[in-house]
Amino acid sequence: MKTKLISSLIFTLLGGSLCAQTPADTTLTLGNVDVEGRRSITTEGFEVSHINLDNRFSSSLFTAGEALRQLPSVVSDIEGDIFYRGSSRTAFLLGGVPYGLFEENAGDVFIQLPSFFFNKLALSSYPAASLLPDGDAGVIDLVSSSQDNSPLQLTLGGGLHNRYNAGIVSSIRTRKFLITAKYDYRKEYRKRNFSKTTTDASGTTMLDNNAAARPDVHIADLNIAYDLSPKDVISAYGMIYHMDYSRTGNIDNTKLDAAGKIKNHIIRHRYNDQMQRSWASEMRWNHRFENGGWLYSLFNFNNFDYDENNDFQNENPTSGKIVAQDNLFVNRNKKNYYATMAYNNRFANGVTLNGGLTGRWTKEHFTTDANALKAGTWTNTPNKSNDFSFKREVEMAFLTIKKDWEGFSAEAGLQGEAEHRESGDVDHNRFSVYPRLQLIRHFGNDNLIFSYVERAVRPMGSQLNPFVDLSDVTHIIQGNTDLKNERIRSAQLSFHNNNSVLSFTPTLYFRYRSNRIYENIYVLNNQDIWKVENSGNNKTAGFELTTDWNPVRWFSLNAAADVYRNEIDGRIAGYDDKKALNCFDIRGLFAFHLSRNTELQADGFFVSDQLTPQGKIRKRGTVNAGISQYFMQRKLRAQVSIDDIFDTLGETTVINSDKLKMTQKRSRDARVAWLNLTWTL
Numbered sequence: 001m002k003t004k005l006i007s008s009l010i011f012t013l014l015g016g017s018l019c020a021q022t023p024a025d026t027t028l029t030l031g032n033v034d035v036e037g038r039r040s041i042t043t044e045g046f047e048v049s050h051i052n053l054d055n056r057f058s059s060s061l062f063t064a065g066e067a068l069r070q071l072p073s074v075v076s077d078i079e080g081d082i083f084y085r086g087s088s089r090t091a092f093l094l095g096g097v098p099y100g101l102f103e104e105n106a107g108d109v110f111i112q113l114p115s116f117f118f119n120k121l122a123l124s125s126y127p128a129a130s131l132l133p134d135g136d137a138g139v140i141d142l143v144s145s146s147q148d149n150s151p152l153q154l155t156l157g158g159g160l161h162n163r164y165n166a167g168i169v170s171s172i173r174t175r176k177f178l179i180t181a182k183y184d185y186r187k188e189y190r191k192r193n194f195s196k197t198t199t200d201a202s203g204t205t206m207l208d209n210n211a212a213a214r215p216d217v218h219i220a221d222l223n224i225a226y227d228l229s230p231k232d233v234i235s236a237y238g239m240i241y242h243m244d245y246s247r248t249g250n251i252d253n254t255k256l257d258a259a260g261k262i263k264n265h266i267i268r269h270r271y272n273d274q275m276q277r278s279w280a281s282e283m284r285w286n287h288r289f290e291n292g293g294w295l296y297s298l299f300n301f302n303n304f305d306y307d308e309n310n311d312f313q314n315e316n317p318t319s320g321k322i323v324a325q326d327n328l329f330v331n332r333n334k335k336n337y338y339a340t341m342a343y344n345n346r347f348a349n350g351v352t353l354n355g356g357l358t359g360r361w362t363k364e365h366f367t368t369d370a371n372a373l374k375a376g377t378w379t380n381t382p383n384k385s386n387d388f389s390f391k392r393e394v395e396m397a398f399l400t401i402k403k404d405w406e407g408f409s410a411e412a413g414l415q416g417e418a419e420h421r422e423s424g425d426v427d428h429n430r431f432s433v434y435p436r437l438q439l440i441r442h443f444g445n446d447n448l449i450f451s452y453v454e455r456a457v458r459p460m461g462s463q464l465n466p467f468v469d470l471s472d473v474t475h476i477i478q479g480n481t482d483l484k485n486e487r488i489r490s491a492q493l494s495f496h497n498n499n500s501v502l503s504f505t506p507t508l509y510f511r512y513r514s515n516r517i518y519e520n521i522y523v524l525n526n527q528d529i530w531k532v533e534n535s536g537n538n539k540t541a542g543f544e545l546t547t548d549w550n551p552v553r554w555f556s557l558n559a560a561a562d563v564y565r566n567e568i569d570g571r572i573a574g575y576d577d578k579k580a581l582n583c584f585d586i587r588g589l590f591a592f593h594l595s596r597n598t599e600l601q602a603d604g605f606f607v608s609d610q611l612t613p614q615g616k617i618r619k620r621g622t623v624n625a626g627i628s629q630y631f632m633q634r635k636l637r638a639q640v641s642i643d644d645i646f647d648t649l650g651e652t653t654v655i656n657s658d659k660l661k662m663t664q665k666r667s668r669d670a671r672v673a674w675l676n677l678t679w680t681l
Contacts (some may be wrong), residue, residue: 064142065110066624066643070141071123072546072560074603077620078651078666080111084123084137085509086540086564087581088608089457089486090617091127091135092128094142098134099276100304100334101241104462109276112217112243114184115153116167124649125492125509126438126451127476128599129398130342130358133434133455136488136513144182144221150358150680155184157676162189162214176227183220190215192249193533194474196664200523202509203257203309209474211270212251217399218242231289237282239302245274250471252317255526266323267315268473277305293345296356300339305334309485325373328384330366330471334461337361354400354413363388370470377556386467391422392458400436411438423464426481432456445498457486459517463532477519477530483532485662504547516568518613521655521662526604528662535613538565553597559588566611581611590637597630601649615662617654622649622670637661637678644670 065080074084084090092102127136150171157165167184194209225398251268280302287295307330314324342356370384400413409424415434421427434454441448462469465479483612494507518535521528540562547559567580587605594600606621626641650667 001286017353022278033045035296038530041207048296051237058269063111065221066114067115067118068110068121068140069587069605070589070603071121073544073562073585073587073637074123074140075587075607076110076660077107077617078649078668078670080107080109080223082106082140083585083607083610084140085125085511085542085544085562086566086585087137087511089136093139095237095282096131096141097280097282097298097302097338098132098193098336099280099302100219100336100362100364101276101302102458102533103304103334104332105306108241112186112188112215113219113241114167114186114217116165116222117144117182117184117219119145125490126436126453129354129400129415129436130340130356130395132358132394132417133453134417134458136455136457136486136511138492145180147225152681154679155676157674159188159672159674161672163672163674165674167497171619180223181220182222183218184219185186186215188215189213190641190668192666192668193664194664196521196528196662198528198660198662200660201527202523203259203263204260205526206252206254206256206530207474208252209249211272211420212248213245213247215245216287224654231287233286235239235284237280237284239278239280241276241278243274243276245272245276247272247274265317267317269313269315270473272312273309275305277303279303289345291346292400295341295343297341298339300337302336302338304332304334304336306330308381310615312473312584321353326372326381328471330469331368332461333365335363352404353400354402354403354548355397355398357395358394360392361394362378362390362392363462366390366461366465368467368469368471384468384470386465387420388424388465388467390461390464391420392423393420405672408440409440409442412436416557419458422479423461424466430485432485434508434654434676448494449496450493452458452489452491457488457517459483463517468529470535470618476529477529477532479532483517486534487514488512501551502547502549504545507546509540509542509544511538511540513540520613521660535568537569537666539565539569541565554593556593557588558591561586561588568611568613579611579613581609581616584608597634601626601628612653612655614657614660615653617651618654620649620651622646639676639678640674641676642671642673644672647671 019462027495030416064084065076068074068082069076074082076082081088082090091098092106094102109435109587116346120143122141122143123138131139142185146343153169155165155167163186165185168182170181172179190213192211192213196207198205221237221239223235223237225233228234238489245511249270251270253268255264256264257263280300282298282300284298285296310328312326312328313322315321316323338360340356340358342354344354346352366388369386370647371378371382372381394417396415396417398413400411402409402411404421414438415436417432419432434456436453438449440453462477463479464481464483466481467478469477490509490511492507492509494505495504496505514537515534516536516538517532518533519530519532521530542562544560544562546559546560563584565580565582569578585607586604589601589603592600602623604621604623606619608619610617622644623646624641624643625645628637628639630637649670650665653664655662
């Protein structure tokens with residue numbers, strides 16, 4: 001491992017030593033990658049959707065999760081998990097780099113991470129070949145780029161129920177340097193409700209959980225870019241993230257026998273403290289050749305720590321006495337190294353060659369320590385304690401060839417990777433090849449595009465952990481060291497119409513996923529346990545339409561609708577037959593420009609019933625609204641927003657099989673009003 005890391009670092013440094021760079025205010029287009037502000041990478045191309053968060057304030061005053069819902073066909077659930085075209089396996093990047101921060105705990109991060117911190121969001125279903133082929137439906141990139149439009153920007157906001165946000169952005173530009181520093185702080189108070197009723201042959205179990213949480217989030221980054229020459233730029237980047245999360249609540253458990261009589265009733269008090277910490281350091285070099293080609297190299301290290309402490313007390317509801325006490329301590333550490341070198345050359349005959357190497361090396365360690373109070377002494381509970389390590393090494397070579405003719409272009413390429421995985425005592429070695437193809441027919445400013453790409457979803461460390469995770473008694477999980485990678489084959493045909501009044505993009509798409517990774521529920525020892533398994537294959541065929549409509553100067557509409565058929569074939573995993581469901585989601589943003597300095601916005605989404613291997617998640621939706629007003633020659637901006645106006649952002653999961661019936665409901669106090677002030681120097 002050390003040898004590979006050292007060699008990758010040398011590989012990146014040598015790549016940088018070959019470079020020299022473009023002026024500070026230049027945007028470098030690296031094939032399907034933009035290097036904006038000389039650091040941030042976002043997927044680029046006709047198939048990419050970009051949004052600037054400065055212009056989306058109706059819900060982006062809140063968190064990254066709410067801002068992500070502004071992207072076409074992107075919705076989220078009550079826990080902050082993101083779905084794109086019906087898939088929750090989209091890959092998330094920060095400035096073009098995968099982070100451990102956005103894996104198991106991505107939902108918690110997105111519903112707390114301040115959206116002010118990011119300049120732009122980018123979404124692509126045909127990502128750049130230099131990126132590892134992770135994520136089934138595509139890639140979402142959160143961009144925190146350098147900016148030099150103002151030397152100082154201050155943000156201060158407050159919401160109902162003890163919610164606060166404050167941020168600062170400072171940029172310094174000289175003839176050779178561009179330095180941007182950002183810091184943002186967010187504090188909230190949240191209430192959550194969870195209920196679950198499970199019935200099997202032994203009877204019915206009812207669980208009701210009410211909890212209140214107080215998360216505090218700090219995030220800061222620093223980007224330093226330096227012009228080595230008119231054709232070379234070198235940049236250094238660093239990021240720190242810290243979240244403290246305290247939660248208290250009561251879990252009411254009632255067990256009924258088959259005749260409906262109470263067998264057991266207990267109230268479990270939970271005192272929970274969580275801490276998430278992440279930091280990253282990064283170097284990039286970019287060089288542009290005279291013919292428009294380029295050489296690009298990157299090395300990134302990011303670390304993620306997760307600590308959780310739980311104290312439990314079991315109360316007899318009849319006597320009101322505490323009858324048992326126990327605790328549970330969970331620790332996770334992720335170390336992630338990422339390196340890439342890419343070379344692009346454009347020849348006179350219209351051929352563009354793009355190739356290079358990319359590698360990601362991860363090492364994770366999970367520990368759980370459980371103890372129970374017996375006769376006044378704390379004693380370790382071995383069946384609840386565990387120690388698990390996980391390593392993954394992925395080295396990929398990629399090559400694409402693109403040919404341009406008048407009115408037509410074609411790109412074909414391959415990504416070949418070697419993967420080594422160690423999960424506990426189980427080793428896996430794989431070599432995989434992922435082909436890709438894109439054909440574009442140009443009609444002036446309009447484009448007809450066909451693309452085919454193959455990708456993968458790799459199980460995360462927690463999904464490979466064979467020990468039962470009891471840190472959340474409302475969702476007990478057991479992983480599987482033998483999980484296989486999902487293999488995704490996807491094709492799409494889209495037409496991009498560009499018009500100043502009406503722009504629209506209809507898209508037909510199809511995805512076939514083999515070795516689908518799902519959580520399936522089982523009742524073991526009177527407990528509902530979600531086991532992670534490869535549950536057969538999955539087909540999704542759909543039609544998506546995105547549009548921007550600006551009929552008059554004072555009104556604009558941005559909308560997206562997605563209709564698809566989702567089919568799960570779980571027969572190879574022991575299910576009786578195929579399951580299929582027609583699904584849809586719709587998202588829209590209305591903007592009313594009341595004057596040059598005043599704008600009113602409303603946005604919302606609706607999701608139909610969603611298919612799971614054992615049941616479905618019922619329909620849900622939400623509506624938000626906001627108003628923005630500029631003062632002092634547009635140096636001061638005031639924004640007021642209301643999120644989840646009708647208090648509909650809840651979620652119900654239903655399982656109805658021969659052996660098990662379950663109804664699970666989750667909700668939180670998502671209806672929040674915010675006032676935000678931004679002053680720009």
